[in-house]
Amino acid sequence: MIKTRTWIIILAAAALIAAAGTFFTLRPRGEAKLVEVVQDGTVLREIDLSSVTREYSFEVVWTDGGTNVVTVRPGAICVSAADCPDKVCVHHGWLTDQSAPIVCLPHRLVIRAKGDTSLDTVSQ
Amino acid sequence: MALLTAIALIIFIVEAQIPAPVPIPGIKLGLANIITVYAMFRLGPKDTAAILLCRIFLGSVFSGQMTTFFYSLGGGLLAYLAMLALRRVLTEKQLWVCGAIAAVCHNIGQMAVAILIFRTFELIVYLPVLCLSGLVTGVFTGLCAQFLLGRLKH
Numbered sequence: 001m002i003k004t005r006t007w008i009i010i011l012a013a014a015a016l017i018a019a020a021g022t023f024f025t026l027r028p029r030g031e032a033k034l035v036e037v038v039q040d041g042t043v044l045r046e047i048d049l050s051s052v053t054r055e056y057s058f059e060v061v062w063t064d065g066g067t068n069v070v071t072v073r074p075g076a077i078c079v080s081a082a083d084c085p086d087k088v089c090v091h092h093g094w095l096t097d098q099s100a101p102i103v104c105l106p107h108r109l110v111i112r113a114k115g116d117t118s119l120d121t122v123s124q
Numbered sequence: 125m126a127l128l129t130a131i132a133l134i135i136f137i138v139e140a141q142i143p144a145p146v147p148i149p150g151i152k153l154g155l156a157n158i159i160t161v162y163a164m165f166r167l168g169p170k171d172t173a174a175i176l177l178c179r180i181f182l183g184s185v186f187s188g189q190m191t192t193f194f195y196s197l198g199g200g201l202l203a204y205l206a207m208l209a210l211r212r213v214l215t216e217k218q219l220w221v222c223g224a225i226a227a228v229c230h231n232i233g234q235m236a237v238a239i240l241i242f243r244t245f246e247l248i249v250y251l252p253v254l255c256l257s258g259l260v261t262g263v264f265t266g267l268c269a270q271f272l273l274g275r276l277k278h
Contacts, residue, residue: 001213004217004218004221007221011224014228015256015259018252018259019256021251021252022256025252026250026252038242038244041242088147088149089149091144091147099249100249101249105150105191105238106189108241112244
């Protein structure tokens, strides 16, 4: 049997580690230049945000009919509308750096920023 | 046992209607696990496995998303294994520990499944914050299970 006091110390330490980890992973870092819109493991689009000149949107449809509206503007991308139940993807707001991807779990959609790569990608 | 499954299922579905306060994918209270922890310490591993699998399956059917089935299954499996081990080590006054550790294991399992499905390793940046919330909510759900066990023993 492990004493309750020991458990408290163990869990408190774990909480501290998790908090520190949260700080390091979720703080803004790295500029988002190249982003990928991926659904179910398949890359739908690759967009070079630094060569976007004006704002535009497109729709992504999942196999069950669920939709996400992705909006792109110079240097940023976001999910502006979605019909998933929790709308975490919409609340994420504009993705401008490489820290955290935009995720829509029910629609298996993720928008992630790649590291600094210069590719001849045509933005639409 | 069927009653417990039904209760867990209802808690799960009702909780799914509550919108997430923060934009973190997969964050939730996990209240249905009050039943899981309670069952593990009151009924044993076999019954708990049955209740858990039923709840996961029916939960994803009723919420209309088959995708959540895989996330719940992955998380639930790891959490179940953790509880199996903790069952030997913890006393009835330490269920809150079980809740917290099981919750973290659930987060890890769920993250693993999500990374496989999305084929995106970057999702892992959300793991620390999910584990943090898991620890906190896990203590709460474990405590609830603890009180439940204490009350219903007589």
